[in-house]
Amino acid sequence: MSQYVLALDQGTTSSRAIVFGHDGRAVATAQQEFEQIFPKPGEVEHDPEAIWETQLATARQALAEAGIGAEDVAAIGVTNQRETAILWDRNTGKAVHNAIVWQSRLTAPICDRLKAAGHEQTFREKTGLVVDAYFSGTKVKHLLDTIDGLRARAEAGDVLFGTVDSYLIWRLTGGKVHITDYTNASRTLMYNIHTLDWDDELLKILDVPRAMLPTVCNSSEVYGETDEQLFGGKIPIAGIAGDQQAATFGQACFEVGTAKNTYGTGCFMLLNTGDKAVKSENGLLTTIAWGIGGEITYCLEGSIFIAGAVVQWLRDGLGLITDSADVEKLAATVPDTGDVYFVPALVGLGTPDWDQNARGTIVGLTRGTTQGHLARAALESMAFQTRDVLEAMQRDSGVTLENLRVDGGASANNLLMQFQSDVLGVPVLRPVVAETTALGAAYLAGLAVGFWKDRSDVTKNWALDREFTPEMSTEEGDARYARWREAVSRSRNWAEPS
Numbered sequence: 001m002s003q004y005v006l007a008l009d010q011g012t013t014s015s016r017a018i019v020f021g022h023d024g025r026a027v028a029t030a031q032q033e034f035e036q037i038f039p040k041p042g043e044v045e046h047d048p049e050a051i052w053e054t055q056l057a058t059a060r061q062a063l064a065e066a067g068i069g070a071e072d073v074a075a076i077g078v079t080n081q082r083e084t085a086i087l088w089d090r091n092t093g094k095a096v097h098n099a100i101v102w103q104s105r106l107t108a109p110i111c112d113r114l115k116a117a118g119h120e121q122t123f124r125e126k127t128g129l130v131v132d133a134y135f136s137g138t139k140v141k142h143l144l145d146t147i148d149g150l151r152a153r154a155e156a157g158d159v160l161f162g163t164v165d166s167y168l169i170w171r172l173t174g175g176k177v178h179i180t181d182y183t184n185a186s187r188t189l190m191y192n193i194h195t196l197d198w199d200d201e202l203l204k205i206l207d208v209p210r211a212m213l214p215t216v217c218n219s220s221e222v223y224g225e226t227d228e229q230l231f232g233g234k235i236p237i238a239g240i241a242g243d244q245q246a247a248t249f250g251q252a253c254f255e256v257g258t259a260k261n262t263y264g265t266g267c268f269m270l271l272n273t274g275d276k277a278v279k280s281e282n283g284l285l286t287t288i289a290w291g292i293g294g295e296i297t298y299c300l301e302g303s304i305f306i307a308g309a310v311v312q313w314l315r316d317g318l319g320l321i322t323d324s325a326d327v328e329k330l331a332a333t334v335p336d337t338g339d340v341y342f343v344p345a346l347v348g349l350g351t352p353d354w355d356q357n358a359r360g361t362i363v364g365l366t367r368g369t370t371q372g373h374l375a376r377a378a379l380e381s382m383a384f385q386t387r388d389v390l391e392a393m394q395r396d397s398g399v400t401l402e403n404l405r406v407d408g409g410a411s412a413n414n415l416l417m418q419f420q421s422d423v424l425g426v427p428v429l430r431p432v433v434a435e436t437t438a439l440g441a442a443y444l445a446g447l448a449v450g451f452w453k454d455r456s457d458v459t460k461n462w463a464l465d466r467e468f469t470p471e472m473s474t475e476e477g478d479a480r481y482a483r484w485r486e487a488v489s490r491s492r493n494w495a496e497p498s
Ligand SMILES: Nc1ncnc2c1ncn2[C@@H]1O[C@H](COP(=O)(O)OP(=O)(O)O)[C@@H](O)[C@H]1O
Pocket: 011, 012, 013, 014, 263, 264, 265, 266, 307, 308, 309, 310, 311, 312, 324, 325, 326, 327, 328, 408, 409, 410, 411, 412, 413
């Protein structure tokens, strides 16, 4: 009997593979960063080959570190950075272009044209998303529009589209399986979240041929097996979910009204709304949390484009720190930001402002401003953006959150988590396993093959590491938040309108 499940977590900045045991604890972990390609300001790409190679290498490393082989692995779960679009040749398996990453503003002009042509409402109603360069649809359109002869090859079914999950599974199965799951499909701007099908009207507007799209599957079922050359034996692939949905599952947010917030490159809060696709009036997305056995669970999502990435920018762009974790010590050199606010709109703003032309802004600098103030303002920006999202969520859903479950790389930062609780006025709960994204993918796969019995196993395995409770008065939290909103208004509409 196989004792382990392997999760492949293909993130924006790194590929990770984690071997989990039955108790939901990691037995072995491997991680590799890969290159971020910035062809022009505001554009972000990845080399699909680097995505594949780092993912394969980390999977092999994790198995080696755990001292196990393919026969010990009950199933593989795949989770991924969402929306990032890859087009590849069916016959050679070679990508026709770099992956256009979710953060890329490349297709902002296409979005502006779609809006000017009056299509915004149609997309919003059918997909639950907004017309923004964030989502895959306009990225696919851009590639089809700009690479000679590509649309004809796509129409003939020779060029395939996939989000990163699809691409990895194509490679893992030796080019046999072209699929995605409900959660990833719901991020493409081409999938109708109500009829549960690719939408012909939207495909026509974007001029994307249906023949290039993957088959949409449940988030938990056996889709196929790995090519036996890869791991020295076949392993069933049995779970897929976009990373934010996987984290929601891994955090056991199964009840309507429960929510989690993941602090990775970006920051994403998802609130379970059960079988109802709740429409947002406040800039949130209506999206699919998971689909299992054909039953869909929906959620409301707030998407923040830059969270932990602001710390990376302090590290790589300014050289203020050498390690992301050092930001906490630097921020702790000052008691507050000295009224400095840092709006990290480095690639525009997502929820609730959806401004493709906003740009990063630091306000309130004085001669007394130090590196510490900047570091603190950068950390606080994650907490303020989260409050933006939570306020929208409470207005849209009528739910008042009792607490917030957190995870992701930056949730290790105690100063940030304390400030988060202060500025939200609710307890923040950090679980022992902060790798909730990978864990969620492992659960989805393990449940499909009977490794775990049902969701009660998932709930049972959730364990608290630390609870942060509000220490700031509501008045002070509100006053600082009002100042943040003022700073946001200064960042708006800075880039040349496309
Ligand atoms: N102690 C820390 N404080 C603040 N940010 C951190 C800390 N550790 C890591 N980060 C940030 O978290 C992000 C990495 O988190 P991770 O969940 O691995 O992201 P992703 O899945 O998007 O690649 C990076 O942007 C990094 O700068």
